[in-house]
Structures are given as structure tokens and as C-alpha cells.
């Protein structure tokens with residue numbers, strides 16, 4: 025009788041079985057570890073995520089509950105998809121680590137804010153937050169920058185009335201420019217025929233933020249050019265060149281009694297620091313300043329401009345929401361005045377548009393992953409030290425049990441009280457994350473969204489481009505979700 029397998033086939037089969045056995049033995053879990061879909065060797069659950077990871081993860085949430093586990097390649101990951109649990113877990117100091125993502129590590133190298141942990145993260149975050157929030161020179165000039173950028177945007181749209189306008193990328197110029205002004209005090213004419221260098225370099229960086237490379241960093245070893253790794257490294261280096269130049273110029277001309285922008289404020293803090301162990305001390309301070317400048321830019325630019333592009337798209341498809349906001353704007357602001365942040369509290373419908381845009385678009389569907397710093401028991405589950413924690417903001421913002429059967433519709437009224445005269449906050453809206461590492465640009469981002477959206481609706485109707493009509497919202501998945509390219513037109517209201 026002929027044997028079923030040759031000796032070498034049998035040896036290979038045995039080897040493969042041994043490898044699979046070894047994989048499952050190595051990755052076996054404590055019985056208190058959260059349940060989840062079965063991973064396969066090397067890829068974990070990555071291949072199951074398919075083209076629409078948010079949908080697949082919503083199904084896993086339905087099946088395994090608010091806390092479940094997956095494997096992203098060789099990284100154990102626990103997903104939390106309940107807003108109360110996210111808030112509770114992320115308020116705990118043991119959840120404030122960051123996994124070492126090789127893509128994000130390129131900028132900052134563990135310094136600054138986004139990728140930093142421990143003392144460095146705490147000190148840099150506290151300082152930056154204070155400068156962005158405190159009423160003072162920087163805070164009041166930020167308001168002025170935003171109003172100026174909004175008015176440049178309006179002039180750009182006025183010149184393009186009746187013409188086809190590309191929705192994606194429309195807001196890169198004003199958003200990047202306002203961030204660059206806050207950081208460096210320098211301003212650029214993004215509306216000029218020659219694109220400013222800072223805008224070119226920022227746009228190159230953000231292409232990777234919205235690519236799949238963030239979720240599957242191993243792809244950079246397979247085809248670095250194809251998956252955007254080469255461009256990411258190059259564009260971050262060229263962006264760093266600009267920040268380094270700006271820091272050198274600021275250091276040369278610094279007037280410590282009259283700091284003008286974020287770099288000035290930071291340099292003054294460095295001058296005042298005598299404690300050699302401080303993250304602001306001399307060389308350490310300079311390296312952290314470079315990292316923070318990159319953090320503010322990378323975390324702030326694509327997120328804000330993608331959300332604004334979604335707002336245009338939602339409004340394009342919702343004439344009634346435009347009409348209601350315009351009625352409110354006419355009553356409160358009148359036809360001629362310029363919109364300012366002081367109008368915000370009197371424009372609840374416009375603010376509700378901002379909140380509904382943040383919910384429905386959820387441009388950061390899984391926020392930024394955290395890492396557990398120690399073994400922690402949480403609602404009966406073991407969250408082991410070093411495990412990655414992902415908050416599934418998309419699932420939270422698209423759960424019909426929370427938002428009702430029209431969860432996928434754009435309905436700003438869900439953020440208003442019954443008489444539609446006041447904003448009613450919703451505890452499940454956590455677009456900026458929650459807890460100790462929540463977004464430190466939340467206030468700035470909300471001000472930017474409000475001012476830009478209100479200024480556009482005050483002046484224009486957002487309309488279909490008859491040559492390129494849009495029938496539905498289509499998105500492009502990434503660490504930052506964007507709308508697929510679309511066209512629209514504006515017409516003057518008066």
C-alpha cells in the first residue's frame with residue numbers, strides 16, 4: 025500500500041501543526057481575560073476586519089459585549105465600546121500608557137504628549153493645556169486667528185460662487201494656518217496660487233494618518249513605498265525642519281517679557297527652569313518642544329479639517345438643517361456682522377450641527393490606543409499590564425440603543441432640548457476621548473468648527489454641483505476617517 029503522505033510531507037504537516045500549537049500555547053490567556061473572536065497565527069484578527077472595520081467591530085460588540093479582546097497582528101488588544109466604561113477606565117492612572125506604535129514613534133520618539141508617558145507626558149500636557157486654555161495673551165490671540173481664518177475662507181468661497189468646489193481638502197489651508205500661527209506666530213497665505221511650504225508638508229504628513237498603515241505597521245516592512253511609510257518618514261522630517269527653523273528664530277529674538285506664541289511661551293518656561301531633572305530643562309526641553317509642536321500639528325490638523333469636510337457633506341444633503349441654522353443666524357447675528365465666539369451660546373442650532381457632525385462622522389473611530397501600565401481588574405475582567413486598549417468611539421456613536429433608530433441620520437435636533445432653544449449635552453458623545461488622556465485641543469477644535477460652519481452658513485447656501493451630484497455620504501477608512509472626494513457649490517444668500 026502506498027503511504028498517504030511522503031516523509032517530507034508528513035514532516036512539514038507535523039511542523040505546521042507544532043507551530044499552530046506553539047502559537048496557541050504562547051497566546052493562551054488567563055480565564056479572566058475578556059472573550060473575543062479567535063485569532064489566527066501571525067495576523068491575529070486583522071484579516072477579519074475587512075474593508076469596513078467599524079462594521080465588523082460593531083458585530084463583535086453585539087456578540088461579546090462592552091469589553092472584548094482581539095489580536096492586531098501580534099498585539100493583544102482589548103476593545104471597550106461603552107461610553108461610561110471608557111470614561112471610568114481612562115480616568116484610572118493605570119490606563120494612561122501608550123503602545124509603542126512604530127508609525128507614531130517616528131515623531132516625538134516618546135517625548136512630547138501623544139506618544140509620551142509618565143512624567144514627561146504629564147508635565148508637557150499640563151503646560152500645553154494651560155497655554156491653550158488659560159485666558160491670557162495666547163488664548164485671546166487664538167480667537168483672533170480663528171476669526172481671521174474664517175474670513176479668508178469666506179473670501180475664497182465668494183470668489184468661487186457658482187463654481188465647482190472640492191469638499192475634501194477645502195479646510196486644510198485655514199486649519200493648518202491657524203495651528204501654525206498658534207505654534208509659531210507666522211502666517212501664510214494659503215489662498216495664494218503658490219501653496220505655502222507648511223501646508224504642503226502638513227498635507228503630506230496627514231496622508232499617512234488617514235491610511236491603514238497606523239493599524240498594521242508591519243506593512244512598512246513589506247512594501248514601504250506602496251504603504252506610505254517612506255513618504256511618512258520623509259514628510260515628518262521635512263515638517264520637523266520647519267519647526268526647528270522656527271524654534272531657532274524664536275530663540276534668537278525672544279523677549280521673555282512679551283511672549284507672542286506657543287514657542288515663545290515654551291522658551292520662557294525653559295529659561296525659568298533650573299531643575300535639571302525637569303522635562304523643560306535645556307536640551308531636554310528643546311527636544312520636548314519639537315515633539316509638542318509636531319503633536320499639536322499632527323493631532324490637530326487632519327482631525328479638524330476632516331470634520332469640517334463632513335459638516336459640508338452632511339449640510340449639502342440636509343437642506344432643512346441649513347435653513348434652520350440660517351434662520352437662527354439671521355435673528356442673532358443679523359445680515360452684516362461678523363460671527364464671533366461670543367455668539368456661540370445664542371446659536372444652539374448651529375452648535376447642535378457641530379455636535380451632530382462630530383457624532384455621525386466620528387473621524388477618530390478608535391481614538392488613539394492606550395496601554396495598561398499594570399495588571400488591573402475591571403468589571404470582572406483582567407486587563408493585563410502592557411495590553412493595548414482601544415475605545416471604539418464609532419460603535420458608541422452609532423449604537424441605536426443609545427441614539428435611537430435614526431442613528432445613521434444627520435439630525436442636529438437630538439442635541440437640543442424639546443423647545444430647541446438650548447443645547448442638551450449627551451454623555452455618550454465622546455469624540456475627543458475621555459479621562460486623563462482626552463484630547464487637549466477639544467476647546468480649540470470646537471471653536472474652529474463652530475466659527476467656520478457658522479460663517480459659511482451665514483453667508484452662503486451649500487448646494488449640489490449639477491455635474492457631480494452627491495447622493496450619499498461615502499467615507500475613506502483610516503486612523504482619521506475622511507469623506508471620499510466630493511464636489512459642491514455655494515450661492516450667496518443675500
Ligand code: HEM
Pocket residue numbers: 114137138139149203319320321323324325327328331387388391392393455456457458460461462463464465466468469
Ligand atoms: C475635530 C477635531 C479633533 C478630534 C475629533 C480629536 C480627537 C482626539 C482623540 C479621540 C484623542 C485621543 C484621546 C485618547 O487618547 O483617548 C485626541 C488626542 C489628542 N488631541 Fe485631539 N482631536 C481633535 C482636534 C485636536 C486639536 C485641534 C489639537 C491641538 C491643537 C489636538 C491635540 C491632541 C493631542 C495633543 C492629543 C493627545 C493627548 C494625550 O495623549 O494626552 N486635537 N484627540
